[in-house]
Amino acid sequence: MPDQVSFPPIVTLPQQRVQVDADGTFTLPLPTNPNAAIDTYRDDGCVGDVTESAPAARFEELYHLKLMLYRDGALLGSARSRRVDGTTSREIEFIYATVDTDVTGTQACAYDGRRETFDLRLKAGWNNVRLTIRDYVDWTFENAPDDTVAWY
Numbered sequence: 137m138p139d140q141v142s143f144p145p146i147v148t149l150p151q152q153r154v155q156v157d158a159d160g161t162f163t164l165p166l167p168t169n170p171n172a173a174i175d176t177y178r179d180d181g182c183v184g185d186v187t188e189s190a191p192a193a194r195f196e197e198l199y200h201l202k203l204m205l206y207r208d209g210a211l212l213g214s215a216r217s218r219r220v221d222g223t224t225s226r227e228i229e230f231i232y233a234t235v236d237t238d239v240t241g242t243q244a245c246a247y248d249g250r251r252e253t254f255d256l257r258l259k260a261g262w263n264n265v266r267l268t269i270r271d272y273v274d275w276t277f278e279n280a281p282d283d284t285v286a287w288y
Contacts, residue, residue, distance in 0.1 A: 137156070137160065137207070138156050138205035138206055138207050138212055139155065139156050139206065139207050139208065140153040140154065140155055140156060140205075140206040140207075140209075141153065141154060141156060141162055141164065141203045141204065141205055141206065142154070142164070142203070142204050142206070143164065143201070143202075143203065143204070144202050144203075144204055144214070148167055148170075148171070148198075149167065149198070150164070150165045150166070150167065152165070153206060164203075166198070166230055166232075166262050167196075167198075167232075170196035170232040171196050172194040172195060172196045172232060172234050173194070173196065174194065174195040174196065174197065175194055175195075176188060177195070177239050177252075177254060178243065179243060179245060179252075181245055181246070181247050182243035182244055182245040182246075182250075182252070183243060183244055183246075184241060184242045184243025184244055184252075185241040185242065185243070186239065186240070186241035186242065186243050186252070186254055187239070187240055187241050188237050188238070188239050189237050189238040189239075189240075190235050190236065190237035192234075192235060193233050193234055193235050193237040193258075194233075194234045195231055195232060195233055195234075195258075196231070196232040197229055197230070197231050197232075198229065198230040198231075199227070199229040199230075199267070200216070200218070200227070201216065201217055201229075201230075202214045202215070202216050203215045203216070203287055215287040215288055216287065216288060217285055217286065217287055217288075218288070219286070219288055223270065223271045223272065224268065224269065224270050224271075225268070225269045226266060226267070226268050226269075227266075227267050228264055228265070228266060228267075228280055228285045228286075229264075229265045229266075229267050229277075230262050230263070230264060230265070231256075231258060231262070231263050231265045232261065232262050232263070233258040233259065233260055233261070233263065234260065235260050236258065236259050236260050237258050238256060238257050238258070239254045239256040239258065239277070240254055240255055240256070241253075241254055242254070249273050250273050250274075250275055251273060251274050251275065252275045252276075252277070253274075253275070253276045253277070254277045255276070255277070255278045255279075256277055256278065256279055257279055258279075263279065263282075264279070264280040264281065264282050264285060265277055265278070265279060265280060266278050266279070266280040
């Protein structure tokens with residue numbers, strides 16, 4: 137079992153290592169000044185009814201994250217927040233919202249065949265969001281508990 141974890145060396149992520157408690161839990165800091173450059177989850181290349189309750193909201197996403205695992209200062213390997221079971225994958229993303237907003241609705245994207253469903257109640261700040269992808273084309277974004285993220 138690792139005794140420390142950190143994010144990989146990516147410019148936008150905090151780089152400090154944090155201790156892993158005896159029960160395997162740890163708390164990693166997320167960026168304090170996220171870029172929040174995403175202005176909507178509606179995709180102009182898709183057709184649907186995705187809406188945001190606060191049109192002024194801006195977003196930042198951290199997804200496909202990897203953790204670096206250490207024991208006694210030596211790198212052991214890495215872990216991800218994604219779990220794959222057949223043609224279904226689930227992962228936790230972290231989404232930053234500049235203000236409280238709900239993102240709801242569906243959209244179909246002809247350019248890659250993807251269908252996205254949003255059922256999010258985002259608070260201002262960082263939010264845990266579960267992304268489930270079924271059969272490579274059905275994408276569902278929903279709130280995940282704030283207190284637990286599993287790493288595999």
